[in-house]
Amino acid sequence: MTGKLYLIPTPISPTDIAWVLPQLVQQSVGAIQHFVVEHPKTARQFLKKINSQYALQSLQLQELNEHTHDKDLQNLLEPLLAGHDVGLLSEAGCPAIADPGAGLIRLAHQHNIMVIPFVGPSSISMALMASGLNGQCFAFHGYLPIESKARIEKILSLEKLSIQQDQTQIFIETPYRNQKLLEQLAKTCAETTQLCIASHITAPDETITTKTIRQWRITPPPNLHKIPSIFLLHG
Amino acid sequence: MTGKLYLIPTPISPTDIAWVLPQLVQQSVGAIQHFVVEHPKTARQFLKKINSQYALQSLQLQELNEHTHDKDLQNLLEPLLAGHDVGLLSEAGCPAIADPGAGLIRLAHQHNIMVIPFVGPSSISMALMASGLNGQCFAFHGYLPIESKARIEKILSLEKLSIQQDQTQIFIETPYRNQKLLEQLAKTCAETTQLCIASHITAPDETITTKTIRQWRITPPPNLHKIPSIFLLHG
Numbered sequence: 257m258t259g260k261l262y263l264i265p266t267p268i269s270p271t272d273i274a275w276v277l278p279q280l281v282q283q284s285v286g287a288i289q290h291f292v293v294e295h296p297k298t299a300r301q302f303l304k305k306i307n308s309q310y311a312l313q314s315l316q317l318q319e320l321n322e323h324t325h326d327k328d329l330q331n332l333l334e335p336l337l338a339g340h341d342v343g344l345l346s347e348a349g350c351p352a353i354a355d356p357g358a359g360l361i362r363l364a365h366q367h368n369i370m371v372i373p374f375v376g377p378s379s380i381s382m383a384l385m386a387s388g389l390n391g392q393c394f395a396f397h398g399y400l401p402i403e404s405k406a407r408i409e410k411i412l413s414l415e416k417l418s419i420q421q422d423q424t425q426i427f428i429e430t431p432y433r434n435q436k437l438l439e440q441l442a443k444t445c446a447e448t449t450q451l452c453i454a455s456h457i458t459a460p461d462e463t464i465t466t467k468t469i470r471q472w473r474i475t476p477p478p479n480l481h482k483i484p485s486i487f488l489l490h491g
Numbered sequence: 492m493t494g495k496l497y498l499i500p501t502p503i504s505p506t507d508i509a510w511v512l513p514q515l516v517q518q519s520v521g522a523i524q525h526f527v528v529e530h531p532k533t534a535r536q537f538l539k540k541i542n543s544q545y546a547l548q549s550l551q552l553q554e555l556n557e558h559t560h561d562k563d564l565q566n567l568l569e570p571l572l573a574g575h576d577v578g579l580l581s582e583a584g585c586p587a588i589a590d591p592g593a594g595l596i597r598l599a600h601q602h603n604i605m606v607i608p609f610v611g612p613s614s615i616s617m618a619l620m621a622s623g624l625n626g627q628c629f630a631f632h633g634y635l636p637i638e639s640k641a642r643i644e645k646i647l648s649l650e651k652l653s654i655q656q657d658q659t660q661i662f663i664e665t666p667y668r669n670q671k672l673l674e675q676l677a678k679t680c681a682e683t684t685q686l687c688i689a690s691h692i693t694a695p696d697e698t699i700t701t702k703t704i705r706q707w708r709i710t711p712p713p714n715l716h717k718i719p720s721i722f723l724l725h726g
Contacts, residue, residue: 278511350620352619375612388595395658398627450597
């Protein structure tokens with residue numbers, strides 16, 4: 257019998273864990289002894305908050321992050337093949353969504369290992385839900401190109417796509433480039449295009465605001481510098 | 492002072508609510524007296540499970556569903572404008588994602604009403620996370636066309652798009668047509684295309700399986716008839 261691979265979302269803001277993780281999910285995580293984590297230090301901080309049945313130092317943490325080679329994924333599968341349940345968690349939010357982990361999950365499917373996702377915070381879902389933009393048809397693109405010309409072209413193509421397909425376009429930026437991205441969106445998009453900016457999701461100072469580009473141009477720009485944000489656009 | 496519009500996800504399977512809704516979310520929902528709901532009967536069943544501070548018959552439930560006209564949305568806003576907090580909930584999962592509600596949320600933003608999404612089960616996020624398919628870039632399309640020729644064309648275009656953009660394509664079907672859709676996917680797609688079928692998410696009999704089309708063709712087909720499922724494809 258192989259173990260099961262549990263996918264464990266983690267908090268996306270410094271908020272009480274009882275806001276973002278259901279009680280039975282917390283209890284189940286507390287019963288797992290083997291983990292695959294993005295960074296052991298922050299993973300331990302999270303696992304400390306969960307009432308684990310095991311002493312923190314007896315938890316088995318293996319690393320999976322941007323430095324992990326595909327050929328090392330097979331090693332991460334070992335505890336599962338030996339019959340242990342394994343919890344996969346990333347730094348914040350849902351593993352394998354805009355985060356590492358998909359390669360390991362694919363490999364688990366190839367070995368007929370059961371993969372079980374838990375409920376928890378997803379900034380993409382929560383921003384989309386709260387944006388008021390089309391939730392029947394949407395696309396997430398991750399990061400836009402960094403280079404200015406390529407980025408403007410991408411913004412224009414996303415705006416066009418959103419009109420043609422009635423599809424909400426979702427993207428993110430590294431927080432210290434948010435302000436610049438907002439300026440470029442305000443300059444580049446049509447006046448009537450809707451833009452939602454969702455910042456600090458689940459935190460006490462969460463703000464989720466949808467306005468037309470015309471309105472964003474006249475509103476004093478929000479301070480997004482270094483503030484985790486997600487952008488949603490619909491032309 | 493206007494009230495706040497809370498977006499409340501509801502269970503997507505008949506499971507213990509402590510698996511899918513965080514404790515503080517349940518507590519907050521219990522403190523709300525005004526709701527906008529898809530169907531009052533099932534909404535009451537859900538609200539009964541939450542320990543409301545109010546007697547069930549004293550809760551104010553207004554309807555928002557496929558019969559609601561845009562011109563009626565303004566009425567739904569009244570309690571908010573009168574200073575009451577309002578909870579928006581749909582039949583299952585996250586309001587306004589593959590479900591009604593976006594129109595009301597957009598209107599709330601136009602009135603500068605705070606919109607606050609709660610954590611809860613989203614079949615799209617959970618299926619994507621567990622699929623092992625690309626979670627850095629993905630698109631959700633809702634229902635595919637019903638008519639056979641149009642549907643086959645759509646499947647082929649989604650498969651092409653997934654290769655060109657390295658974008659996971661996500662779609663759903665009314666449960667009694669699932670079996671037919673699976674057959675069409677197996678016939679239409681390339682042998683190497685990956686297909687994930689996620690059924691009964693969060694239920695005790697949840698199954699989430701990713702295989703190539705080649706493997707799905709030789710696997711005895713799962714019985715998907717009338718079983719709530721979500722499909723994810725990557726060429």
